[in-house]
Amino acid sequence: DAGVIQSPRHEVTEMGQEVTLRCKPISGHDYLFWYRQTMMRGLELLIYFNNNVPIDDSGMPEDRFSAKMPNASFSTLKIQPSEPRDSAVYFCASSPGGRGDSPLHFGNGTRLTVT
């Protein structure tokens, strides 16, 4: 099992450009989470899905951020237009049950740099 797979590992882009981050959860996991990690704010939950349906997007910072899960094996997080303050590491995680007693399985993250 390769675990949660995220791509790309690193992304450098200019302000104003569109950025798309990708995630493949572990097969059979019904829950998918997108987190953002920064030094100042730590790990922040942006949005999570259950069975491909967005359940809670209250953590999405602005309308510039959007996330989709067209099927059980793929999700995207898009930022359009990107800004320097979006620079962070973005993690995708999946879970079989959604509850904390079913631990989150994290991907390696995508390090985004917006110049």
Added chain:
Amino acid sequence: AQRVTQPEKLLSVFKGAPVELKCNYSYSGSPELFWYVQYSRQRLQLLLRHISRESIKGFTADLNKGETSFHLKKPFAQEEDSAMYYCALLTGGGNKLTFGTGTQLKVEL
């Protein structure tokens, strides 16, 4: 609103010294708390959860509802314990984890 506070961004201890990583929470419901760890060049992973009352890699954490704390402790730090540690609170009807800002533990020789 739920909140997890980890007051220390960096904690540096010598090998063999006791370690305590602080975590305080704010939550109106019945809390379920966890510690996650991220070793260098590895994925973030679950270390332990309070409901199982287990010791993992020598670490323990006791939920203190009176003090709303869930501090992570280890009596003798090892070099391999150097990592980023996150305390997390289960909320949202049991469907999402709210993380603290993390504490970087550095164990020096």
